[in-house]
Amino acid sequence: MNLASLLSKERINLELKPGKKEEIIKDLVYSIKKGSDAELIVSTLLKREELGSTGIGKSIAIPHCRSLAVEKLEISVGRTTKPINFNAIDKKPVSLIFLIIAPPQDPGNQYLITLGKIVQIAKEMTKKNLIQKPQTPEEFITLINKIEKDIGKRK
Numbered sequence: 001m002n003l004a005s006l007l008s009k010e011r012i013n014l015e016l017k018p019g020k021k022e023e024i025i026k027d028l029v030y031s032i033k034k035g036s037d038a039e040l041i042v043s044t045l046l047k048r049e050e051l052g053s054t055g056i057g058k059s060i061a062i063p064h065c066r067s068l069a070v071e072k073l074e075i076s077v078g079r080t081t082k083p084i085n086f087n088a089i090d091k092k093p094v095s096l097i098f099l100i101i102a103p104p105q106d107p108g109n110q111y112l113i114t115l116g117k118i119v120q121i122a123k124e125m126t127k128k129n130l131i132q133k134p135q136t137p138e139e140f141i142t143l144i145n146k147i148e149k150d151i152g153k154r155k
Contacts, residue, residue, distance in 0.1 A: 001110065003075075003117045004145035009137035011076040016097075018082040022046060025063055028076040028099040037069035041101055055088025058126040062118055064100040066111065073110045074101045077140065079131070096122070096131050121147050 011031045016024060022042075029041045044065045048054070055061040076099045083093030098118045102111035124147045125131050134140035 001113055001117070002145070003114065003121060003148055004141050006073065006075050006114065007077065007141050007144060009141065011074075012137035012140050013077070014079045014134065014137065014140060016078040016080045018080045018084050021049065021084065021086050024078060024080065024084060024097060025049075025099065028063075028078050028097060029101070031076045032074045032099075032101060033069060041065065041067050041069050045099075049087075053087040053089065055086035055090075055094050056119065056122065057088050057090035057092065058122070059083060059088075059092060059095045059131060060122040060126065061086045061088065061094040061097045062100065062115065062122070063097065064102075064111070064115060066102050066104045066106070068104060070101050070103050072103065073106065073114060075099065075114070096125070098122070117148075120151060124151065 013031065016027060025045050026042050029038050033041060044067055045063050048065050049063065054063045078097045080095045083095040086094035088094055100111065100114060121144060130143060134143050
């Protein structure tokens with residue numbers, strides 16, 4: 001499974017306006033779904049955030065949930081123009097957000113595999129100070145692809 005292949009330039013926003021966590025989540029969800037389905041997903045994600053922040057530290061957050069509103073795994077990515085409070089585990093603000101929505105029945109458990117891959121890639125991005133580097137969605141996808149290949153070579 002290749003994370004870059006799950007990304008689409010239409011669902012990558014590298015200039016999210018800083019705001020509240022709820023607004024950022026809503027913006028990212030609306031790049032995937034609209035209307036009542038989107039509202040249901042936003043509500044599910046916010047309930048998930050109440051259980052514990054998906055801010056994993058080092059300015060990265062990965063809000064995620066399962067929902068009947070999607071038929072396959074969906075990903076949206078946003079980068080804020082200024083870091084925002086996400087109640088991350090390291091207590092630092094977040095600027096890069098990977099949002100994952102998966103159906104309840106998930107063949108091959110892609111949801112958990114994708115979540116793990118994003119964590120791995122995000123660590124590389126922060127270690128090499130690459131979060132702010134891509135200026136276009138295409139550059140972002142190219143960077144993710146390169147990091148994935150580099151990680152694959154080490155195994």
